[in-house]
Amino acid sequence: MLDYVLVTVATLMFGVQFLLNNLYQRESGNGIGATMTFAFIGGIIGIVSLTLINGFSFSATPFTLIMALLSALLSIAYTFCSLKAFEKINLSLYSLFAMLGGMILPFFQGIMFYDEPVTVAKAICVVFVIAALVICTTRNGKKGGFIYYFGVFVLNGLSGVFSKIFQASSYEKTSEAMYSIWSAAIKLLISAVVIVILIILSKKRRDSEPMITMPSPKALIFGSAHGVFNAVANFILLLSLASLPASAQYPFITGGVIIASTVISAIMGSKPSKKEILSVILSFIGLLALVFIPI
Numbered sequence: 516m517l518d519y520v521l522v523t524v525a526t527l528m529f530g531v532q533f534l535l536n537n538l539y540q541r542e543s544g545n546g547i548g549a550t551m552t553f554a555f556i557g558g559i560i561g562i563v564s565l566t567l568i569n570g571f572s573f574s575a576t577p578f579t580l581i582m583a584l585l586s587a588l589l590s591i592a593y594t595f596c597s598l599k600a601f602e603k604i605n606l607s608l609y610s611l612f613a614m615l616g617g618m619i620l621p622f623f624q625g626i627m628f629y630d631e632p633v634t635v636a637k638a639i640c641v642v643f644v645i646a647a648l649v650i651c652t653t654r655n656g657k658k659g660g661f662i663y664y665f666g667v668f669v670l671n672g673l674s675g676v677f678s679k680i681f682q683a684s685s686y687e688k689t690s691e692a693m694y695s696i697w698s699a700a701i702k703l704l705i706s707a708v709v710i711v712i713l714i715i716l717s718k719k720r721r722d723s724e725p726m727i728t729m730p731s732p733k734a735l736i737f738g739s740a741h742g743v744f745n746a747v748a749n750f751i752l753l754l755s756l757a758s759l760p761a762s763a764q765y766p767f768i769t770g771g772v773i774i775a776s777t778v779i780s781a782i783m784g785s786k787p788s789k790k791e792i793l794s795v796i797l798s799f800i801g802l803l804a805l806v807f808i809p810i
Contacts, residue, residue, distance in 0.1 A: 518524045518759040519806055521751050526768050528748035533610055535741040536597055542734040545598035548590065548713055548727030551706045551740050553598070555732070558703025560742030562696060565750060569692035578686035583697035586677050589670055590702055596666030603663065610646050610776060612651050618644065618769040620672025624679060625761035626696065636808035637762055643801035645771040649774035675765050677748070682756040697747060728780040750760025767805050770798035 523662075543549040600609050622641065625631035681694055686692065711726040730738065755764060774795050778785050788793075 521755050521758070522764055522767055523771060525748040525751040525755075527537050527775050528751075529768065529804060530779055532744050532748070533613070533742055533772070533776060534743070534779060535737050536594075537601055537609075539737040539741065540598045540601040541567060542731055545602050546579065546726070547595070547709070550591065550595040550598055551709045551713065552727065552730050552734075553594055553741075554702050554706035556735065556738035557590075557594075557742035557745060558706060558741050561699030561746035562703065564743050564746045565642065565692055565696045566697060566736055567748065568747070569690070569696060572693075573696075574689045574693055575697065576687045576689055577739050578684065579642040579681075579689045579694050579697060582677060582681045582688075583694060584695075584701050586674075586698040587702035587705060589673055589677065590698070591705060592666065593670035593674070596663045596670060599663040609667065609773070612664045613671045614769045614772055615645070616668035616670070616672035617646060617675055617692055618672075618765045620669070621675035621679060621765040626677050629679070629683060629761070631760040631762045633762075634809070636804045637738040639804035639808070640763075640766040640770065640801035643804070644773070645798045646768065647773050647794035647797040647801070651777075651799070652790050656763075674749070675752075675761065678753050679756055679761045682753060683757030692750060695746060695750045698732045701773075723742050742758075763805055767802055770801045774799040774802075 535687060539553060540549075543552065597609070597613075600612070618641070622637075626633060681688065682691070689697070696708070710727060717725040752764065777791050777795050780791075781787050
């Protein structure tokens with residue numbers, strides 16, 4: 516039960532992240548400059564947050580560094596696809612692609628490669644969560660941009676896949692917090708290098724629109740808040756994977772995010788529609804199945 520309490524906390528953070536990502540895109544755009552600035556801000560805030568959690572203790576292993584590099588590249592690519600996708604589709608449709616990928620890929624990974632059993636609880640949760648996603652999705656996006664939607668689907672799913680690989684691996688590795696710190700540090704380094712390159716290129720193209728600009732105060736706030744939630748939430752999920760199967764954890768997260776996003780929207784003054792209320796009910800039934808039916 517404690518595992519689900521921790522995952523619920525992380526789920527609430529993920530619900531806020533979708534909103535912060537959208538707000539940042541509206542404030543700063545979706546180009547490579549905005550992407551790298553977002554990654555840079557998140558890297559700094561992530562390192563600070565996780566270092567406080569880790570107690571200023573540092574260590575490294577080759578496996579940890581390799582996985583941290585892959586995680587950092589994945590995070591930057593996901594941010595780029597997300598900002599591009601927001602130009603074409605609304606938050607509802609974006610959430611559909613992101614959450615389906617985040618649920619389906621780790622779900623099948625756990626079953627196919629880690630011998631996690633298919634149980635009644637998992638089946639009920641997946642069916643009800645998929646139904647909730649389909650019902651609450653509003654399809655009023657612009658045409659085009661399929662590559663970015665697909666990118667959001669796959670890259671968000673791979674985030675869970677990488678976490679499971681790190682947690683289940685028998686290679687010598689650091690603590691979960693240290694792995695998360697290295698991921699944030701490498702993301703910070705990569706984004707800093709690209710930002711410097713973009714600044715140099717912008718100076719050479721004086722007559723053109725600059726490739727990167729200083730973020731506004733609002734963008735800094737959105738990016739910093741996202742960095743805290745992202746770092747801490749993913750760290751919590753990494754911890755819980757030690758005792759909770761991926762095929763149970765990620766459907767729970769997806770259903771939880773549906774509920775959290777609806778509640779957050781209601782708090783911000785957006786009255787939930789009948790479809791959204793129904794999707795929350797279906798998601799809640801799916802979560803109850805995971806919590807109370809043996810997995």
